[in-house]
Amino acid sequence: GAGVSQSPSNKVTEKGKDVELRCDPISGHTALYWYRQSLGQGLEFLIYFQGNSAPDKSGLPSDRFSAERTGGSVSTLTIQRTQQEDSAVYLCASSFNNQPQHFGDGTRLSIL
Amino acid sequence: QKEVEQDPGPLSVPEGAIVSLNCTYSNSAFQYFMWYRQYSRKGPELLMYTYSSGNKEDGRFTAQVDKSSKYISLFIRDSQPSDSATYLCAMRGDSNYQLIWGAGTKLIIKP
Numbered sequence: 001g002a003g004v005s006q007s008p009s010n011k012v013t014e015k016g017k018d019v020e021l022r023c024d025p026i027s028g029h030t031a032l033y034w035y036r037q038s039l040g041q042g043l044e045f046l047i048y049f050q051g052n053s054a055p056d057k058s059g060l061p062s063d064r065f066s067a068e069r070t071g072g073s074v075s076t077l078t079i080q081r082t083q084q085e086d087s088a089v090y091l092c093a094s095s096f097n098n099q100p101q102h103f104g105d106g107t108r109l110s111i112l
Numbered sequence: 113q114k115e116v117e118q119d120p121g122p123l124s125v126p127e128g129a130i131v132s133l134n135c136t137y138s139n140s141a142f143q144y145f146m147w148y149r150q151y152s153r154k155g156p157e158l159l160m161y162t163y164s165s166g167n168k169e170d171g172r173f174t175a176q177v178d179k180s181s182k183y184i185s186l187f188i189r190d191s192q193p194s195d196s197a198t199y200l201c202a203m204r205g206d207s208n209y210q211l212i213w214g215a216g217t218k219l220i221i222k223p
Contacts, residue, residue: 004155031209042200042214043200043211045210045211048209048210091155091156093155101158101211102158103148103155103156104155105153105154105155108153
């Protein structure tokens with residue numbers, strides 16, 4: 001079935017490099033969410049999109065983090081000048097019309 | 113104090129047992145309650161979705177919401193080793209899109 005797709009599934013990079021994480025939501029889902037999950041922790045909200053607009057960016061940890069969504073579909077989360085504390089699983093979810101969120105399998109990011 | 117409290121476990125039970133997983137919350141405005149299951153190296157998968165108080169059953173799973181006590185439960189009957197996973201509760205109010213999450217309970221079903 002056409003679930004939420006995230007790429008890459010794993011990413012290893014050196015401290016200081018920029019990374020881009022991609023999310024392809026379920027077709028027709030207008031809402032898109034990014035979360036971060038550290039080892040053994042719950043989900044930390046990062047940003048919410050409704051269509052191409054981001055009415056809530058309150059969870060972005062610093063100005064090194066940014067996200068965009070184009071065509072009401074694919075979203076990219078960019079982390080600039082990565083730090084070791086950025087190592088985590090980055091999860092994307094989408095939903096339609098206030099229905100529950102459906103998640104992808106995440107990108108496992110490791111900063112060396 | 114967190115808005116949603118969930119015992120992280122691990123909770124270890126023998127195969128075939130009835131499992132009870134719980135979350136407590138403090139915000140009386142919460143109206144939508146969800147349980148997600150997360151296997152290792154996978155994303156959370158929606159298991160149960162309920163609105164307001166009451167029970168909802170789906171196969172071996174029953175979700176229960178007690179708004180007067182601000183307490184929600186997920187029961188798993190005839191537990192299987194394949195049920196071993198982390199179970200996350202999540203909830204939100206009527207006019208909010210943002211989910212408030214529990215920390216997740218790690219469940220281990222021993223064959």
